[in-house]
Amino acid sequence: GAVVSQHPSRVICKSGTSVKIECRSLDFQATTMFWYRQFPKKSLMLMATSNEGSKATYEQGVEKDKFLINHASLTLSTLTVTSAHPEDSSFYICSARVRDRNQPQHFGDGTRLSIL
């Protein structure tokens, strides 16, 4: 089956640090990748949609200068949380999908980000 690898699984760092999270599709080419944020016991909130080779589309209320997304290849997208603060602490999950929207999204295992 399709596998998406997300790394790192957990990050603990000081306020003001920038953190990069990687999302890789291991056995398929992902034309589109998605980044979600999830608060405890809550649903997934879409942050941005990333298409290979083009700029990410951010959801309303998500600061694009705060959450930098790069989708340089069909198998890799990165999310960089710049100058992270405690309020950025959350569970971040990526997913990847082929072009056909009648195919499911495949999710990484998430990254637990804790900013001290």
Place this chain on the structure above:
Amino acid sequence: SQQGEEDPQALSIQEGENATMNCSYKTSINNLQWYRQNSGRGLVHLILIRSNEREKHSGRLRVTLDTSKKSSSLLITASRAADTASYFCATASANQAGTALIFGKGTTLSVSS
């Protein structure tokens, strides 16, 4: 913005019993998908049902879709302790190709042995 609303929010059952979760949505869809999430992990895809389908099975899972009522249900038969997880429905818009899934708030299922 969230589209789906799952019902109930939480469900506790005994092993061997069936679990039914419902999902309602608001706009026209291309397909509806159900996912499972174990605590602290990513989501696992369970079933995708297209807007022109009414019912779909996969092992112990049965999904129905009623587009006239904009609702779907997920039935897990003969539940096991390992089925304990959160279950989310997610919809793919009929009008916007390439857009992300919109997730509901989820149902937390607890299966005790």
